[in-house]
Amino acid sequence: MKNPAVDFIKKYTMVIALVLVIVFFSISTGGKILLPQNINNLISQNGYVFVLAAGMLLCILTGGNIDLSVGSVVCFTMGIGALLLKAKLPLVLTVLIMLVVGLCVGMFQGFWIAWISVPPFIATLAGMYAFRGLSNVILGGYSVGVDNEAYLRIFGGGADCYIPDFFKNEGLNLTCMALGVIAVAVMVILALRGQMIRKKMGIATGNLAGEWIRTIILSALVLWIAYKLAQYKGIPSVLLWIALVLLIYGYITKNTAIGRYFYAVGGNEKATRLSGVNTKLVYFLAYANMGLLAGFAGTLMLARAGHAEPTYGVGYEMDAIAACFIGGASAYGGVGKITGIMIGAALMGVINQGMSIMGISANYQSAVKGIVLLVAVLVDVLSKKENA
């Protein structure tokens, strides 16, 4: 017999794990981890993981392929951005160049992978070395600072990188609350609209209660985060960028034909090719897009750090890869969701921050991350075994 409780736990393993981890740290830090300021930091510090993991997910979907060059490319674009801003180039142009550089790097690597069939691991390992080196070359081994205030504010660095409160309220940031409420309203309206369309077309609507419970829990979560942030300084600007990236990629993976092809190629490349899909183009796009997002992560990180150094971005690719796998992406490709990587990235972020607050040395944090990754993949493998 199918046990609904077991099914539920299987489906939401990582969500439950995230909740448990938060509960654990709330107790062990005396509730400090849930202070508004810490929630704010959690988002700001881990912004790059969310952005990079979105790109990495597409690569992993195509068949468990990863991009190792990401950290180096982030550093490379940071260096270019810092130098351009130092040369007083306008903000918009600078950001555009950073994104295009990232995209070009991605296209370069994607070309070898897709059309020359260089294994992704090797092509991007080469990129990892090359762009780390080039970062050193362009920065001359030095740290280059950024003093463009507008740039820092918009992309989430400096002292005042929050969405201003238009209501000028004392205490609670009303703009933040208002945005939270609007987000919830949009979610509810979309859920309702979807149901109405399906009803009209006479399609079985499935588990309505489940859908509403999910919407309600999500709404509560959004409102709670909005409330916490409103108690501090409001919405950090980086949160808007993360949300934008996740919404776009969530939409691409779920609702577009090209998004579907990433899953199809990872599920069965030959069958996909024989169905008339240009599979080489799919590989190419996965890596080109990864480069673009690495450029964007570079933009965010440059603002956050306030300067570029040749050693920045080391290990970022691994954080992104770990977020994907913890979030349920299959190491063989074809399976994985944007919501999954959000949970994966959040889980790692919470563990990092919780341990920092508890005063545990950073050396241990990496060890714990490793264990979490192994356990997450173990759960995935074991639950699949039971199904077979």
Place this chain on the structure above:
Amino acid sequence: MAKILLEMKNITKTFPGVKALDNVNLKVEEGEIHALVGENGAGKSTLMNVLSGIYPYGTYEGDIIYNGEVCKFNTIKDSEGKGIVIIHQELALVPEMSIGENMYLGNERGRKAAIDWNTTYAEADKYLKMVGLSESSKVLVKEIGTGKQQLVEIAKALAKKAKLLILDEPTSSLNEEDSRALLDLMLGFKKQGMTMIIITHKLNEVSYVADKITVVRDGSTIETIDNANHDIDEDRIIKGMVGRELTNRFPKREGVKIGDINLEVEHWTVRHPLYPERTVVNDVSINVRKGEVVGIYGLMGAGRTELAMSIFGQSYGILAGGTLKIDGKEVKLKKSPTDAIKHKIAYVTEDRKGNGLILSQSIKVNTSLANLDSLASHMVIDKDKEYQVAEEYRDKLKTKTPTVEQLVGNLSGGNQQKVLLAKWMFAEPDILILDEPTRGIDVGAKYEIYCIINDLAAAGKSVIMISSELPEVLAMSDRIYIMNASRMVGEMKASEATQENIMATILKSGRGD
């Protein structure tokens, strides 16, 4: 009365939610060939997995009595230690290793830390000779054909000192000639006193080789039929398998008007993608009319699949010459399936798991894949419409599934085949090339697939059906092409064709590459 070598008594095996085996009884006499037949999912493989210890003692109820003693196998090693060796349907050989290395994998000669390669290869050669292979055991497995690989599997089993050999669908990937050789080899082993259990879908093989036939249906053994004279009627076996008389294995196609020539391929020549000096399809010309079902019969390796895939946007091999006309106009297809689909050609592969379906995705996603553009505007998929389409084809093809969100990997072979057909029907082709559309699916599902083929023809589509089952080709086609050794060696109307004159055509054309 010969000695009973194996008795499986009241075996019951339950999986969460399903009773896979229900009080199954099986008696195998020493020195006989015992066939196990039944539809897909009837429980044949489960029963053999119980016997070989893949499902260890304690996970099932009932007793296994082998050679007079009750056996409690916990692993495959335990059962192999007693001489029960199973050869699985999917070949389990490592292509990059030599035949000898494969044969003694996990059973190495010499000491653990120092394999005795001389003994390994000497013994391997001995067993290879027993199965009639002249290859050296040092040859890599990837360098020999599937038929010979199957023989290597048998040699491997012999090397394990098998007393009871279980062959699960041993001929499913072999051509007629290799199949026959394999069956004769089995008969040879029988003379030497070996006991064998064969699981197969091919009933002609059953009647040829088996002494007794046990029919399994819905997890229970229905009956054991004696076949000592090797003269059993196939319909008699089918009756046991499906539980009713199948009056007609092939549905009639009625009142279909055959129209003009739709697809015409002339002097088509294809070379091997890796070894261009090898001609895989040699100067082949075929045509098919609207509303017509054209059968292409040939032994495996005759070049049928290669021809079909080459027509389908050169998805196989290097095109070395030939013209392709659609509705009388010459068309130069680009080297991509996309272009073929645009010209309303569909190729339904013989290898549904490898080339056809995405097993990790839902029925819905698989159904829409080849024609996703029609469901999308500006790259955005209308998922509700997609669901409707998938539902529509589920109804039309009678795919058995609780929902179209079900993963294709969880479906039976027959239902997977229907999803594959649905995918290509949704691509709205005019010309369908069906490559072995009923391979590895059970009798009931076959009938339904035949009905679908008839419907397609009735709707004015041109159907090319490639098959290595002669009765199927004879019953379903309007016209039959016969292929052998890369060439088209004959064409006849279905009304004039018989098993005999088709085989005669092939034999007359000779072999040779």
